[in-house]
Amino acid sequence: xxxxxxxxxxxxxxxxxxxxxxxxxxxxxxxxxxxxxxxxxxxxxxxxxxxxxxxxxxxxxxxxxxxxxxxxxxxxxxxxxxxxxxxxxxxxxxxxxxxxxxxxxxxxxxxxxxxxxxxxxxxxxxxxxxxxxxxxxxxxxx
Numbered sequence: 001x002x003x004x005x006x007x008x009x010x011x012x013x014x015x016x017x018x019x020x021x022x023x024x025x026x027x028x029x030x031x032x033x034x035x036x037x038x039x040x041x042x043x044x045x046x047x048x049x050x051x052x053x054x055x056x057x058x059x060x061x062x063x064x065x066x067x068x069x070x071x072x073x074x075x076x077x078x079x080x081x082x083x084x085x086x087x088x089x090x091x092x093x094x095x096x097x098x099x100x101x102x103x104x105x106x107x108x109x110x111x112x113x114x115x116x117x118x119x120x121x122x123x124x125x126x127x128x129x130x131x132x133x134x135x136x137x138x139x140x141x142x
Contacts, residue, residue: 016045025056
């Protein structure tokens with residue numbers, strides 16, 4: 001995983017420290033047209049964004065953090081490193097994010113907001129399953 005970050009580090013904007021990392025990650029989500037509470041990570045050490053490659057990453061101090069999105073009763077696990085390729089309205093080739101479905105943890109590989117319905121967010125897993133939710137469930141502080 002670190003090698004993927006290393007290969008995109010040259011030319012990337014990199015910041016360190018929880019407060020600035022949170023601010024930058026929220027600004028990026030907003031710029032992409034994605035809900036600002038989509039990445040509720042804790043104690044972030046590093047945020048990087050290589051605009052040219054469309055690659056972003058977040059590194060947390062903890063090995064993983066679980067977050068429950070209360071409005072949709074969905075548990076999501078964020079690894080110590082979360083990476084994704086980004087484009088307008090979409091995070092793709094995501095690594096480090098899993099969602100709990102019944103008793104299974106499934107890798108989330110893509111998150112997108114369709115242009116035709118910006119009030120909806122769709123999550124796609126590595127198994128090909130997808131689920132769509134109201135974007136309000138991923139507002140900051142939810």
